[in-house]
Amino acid sequence: MKKILVIDDAEFILDSTSTLLSFEGYEVYTASDGVEGVAAAKEHAPDLILCDISMPNLDGYGVIQQLRANKETVSTPFIFLTAFTEKQNMRMGMELGADDFLVKPYTRDELLAAIESQWKKNKIVQDKIQSKVDEVGKNLNYALPHEFRTVINQVKGSAKLLENSGEDIAKEEVKELTQDIMSSCDRLLKITENFLLYVRIESLASNPELKRKLRLMETHEPGALFYDLLNNVAMRFDRFDDIVIGEIPDTILIEMSSESFHKITDELLDNAFKFSDKGTPITLNLWMEHKKMCISIEDKGRGMSQDMINNIGAYIQFERNMYEQQGVGLGLVIAKRMIELHDGEFKINSIENEGTKVTFSIPSRVYL
Secondary structure, eight states: OOEEEEEOSOHHHHHHHHHHHHHTTOEEEEESSHHHHHHHHHHHOOSEEEEESSOSSSOHHHHHHHHHTSTTTTTSOEEEEEEGGGGGGHHHHHHTTOOEEEEESOOHHHHHHHHHHHHHHHHHHHHHHHHHHHHHHHHHHHHHHHHHHHHHHHHHHHHHHHHHHGGGSOHHHHHHHHHHHHHHHHHHHHHHHHHHHHHHHHHHHTOHHHHHHHTTOOEEOHHHHHHHHHHHHHHHHTOGGGEEEOOOOOSEEESSOHHHHHHHHHHHHHHHHHTSOTTSOEEEEEEEETTEEEEEEEEOSSOOOHHHHHTOOTTOOTTHHHHTOOSOSHHHHHHHHHHHHTTOEEEEEEETTTEEEEEEEEEEEEOO
16 A cells, blocks of 8 residues: 655645545555654655645745655655645745645645656656666676686686696696686686675665664774775786875774775776776875765776766676676676765766776764
């Protein structure tokens, strides 16, 4: 049963509208002013809100501003109820995020038609989301077996060579083959861990309580952790001389576990080094802004088109055949989703054949 919240200081409107909607099969909640309405919306999580504009304590504009600023109600369909003399003010209401408006007095058919229109719009959005989810699943189902087969065949090939020609292979070649096997195993382990982590992230995203608990985790002096990780990644690619880094702030605490911060920065740094040439700079900056620690990672690599940026997702692997990109494309989206789960911000600016700049922020504070 869908839930509808009606907010209006006119008792007649509340009674008649709630009675009509209850008769139509909706679960109805009411509030007689804006302050009560905001509280009711947060408590009952309605599927749709009908709200008057002119009310005591907090008017309709104030109601929608508060609800659009709340993560749990930011996308709840919102219909303004307005007197005919206020009709010219509806532009302001729509700019604040209202989905529609009804002029009082409205008829039963007008009310039900406005509500039905919101259900149809919502269904279109949900269908698009489901289509995207289905596409992710389909492509992961294809990509994972392919990646597993690729790595396993590499391991088998190296092991087979050792088995058949072990006595005739030089010590240096044996060492090289065993390193190839270890590298393949590390790659397979990372693919598996990333897939399991992606599934966990998506489950956390739909659970507000688990998201809240994530914000209780803390990492002291993340700048020092970032610097250590940067050196480790640079060592993997033998590119110490390419690092250009600004001042690293200290006495900062971020609201994220060190494991999560390590995972995010490792994936983003790995991409910056992997998709740019040795000898080109990797520029990094850390700073504090609006109670968030911000980090930018910029390379002069092959870059991405705007379409690529717009379509970043777990199932996407850009130009695999041309660049022989490894992995199932989960690293970037995992970093993005983890940052968003912690109420941080993630942004990519990129130009093809010129480079990419990733900027992200994490809620933080300075401690003494």
